[in-house]
Every structure is written in C-alpha cells, then in structure tokens.
Amino acid sequence: FPLTKYEPSSISMATTESPSSVRKVVVHLRATGGAPILKQAKFKIPGTDKFAKVIDFLRRQLHSDSLFVYVNSAFSPNPDESVNDLYNNFGFDGKLVVNYAFSMAWG
Secondary structure, three states: OOOEEOOHHHHHHHHOOOOOOOOEEEEEEEEOOOOOOOOOOEEEEEOOOEHHHHHHHHHHHHOOOOOEEEEOOOEOOOOOOEHHHHHHHHOEOOEEEEEEEOOOOOO
16 A cells, blocks of 8 residues: 655655655544544655545545545545645645544534
8 A cells, every 4th residue: 555654854855856756745634523543643645646545545444434534624525636636725734634534524
C-alpha cells in the first residue's frame, strides 16, 4: 500500500522534489465522534492517487465499511478526486486534514 509514514523532517522534501517525481501529500487523519483514534494519524500519499485510496485505507484500519470521511470538517469529497487537487484547494499548514466518523458528523 503506497501510504508511507509521515516524518516531520520530510515535509520540506515534499515541496522541493523534482518535477519528474510524484509529489507526495501529507494527510492528517482525525477521528470525529466515537471513531477510534489511529496510532499513526499522519501519512504521505502520492498526490496523483485518488481520494478513494484514503477511504480504503481507513476502512481497513478501522475494520468498518460504514465510514463517513470529510475534508476540513466541512465536506465529503468525491472518491475520484485526486489527493493533489484536494490539497491544493483545501490543504493548509503543509497538510490535508481528513476527518473520519462512523456516523454522519457534518452535512
């Protein structure tokens, strides 16, 4: 699985990679409602990957098919959306914040 462990020192590398390499995006996963907190909440994922990869990863980690996923506690992105596009439009402080819950948290 292409998610890699987040290392704080690597965040500057993610923004200075050569154009020919795939840019990685730091995804910060935050539990919402009664969802369990993951041991490791930050990952780097290739920006070219679809948001569906983040959803699939969360489903496997949480052992649940019933999952609600939001960006910035605001909206549920289309699973076909690229992680890079989401980061470019909604990321801040060098990361894309993704909230997850077992029941609907925001509309």
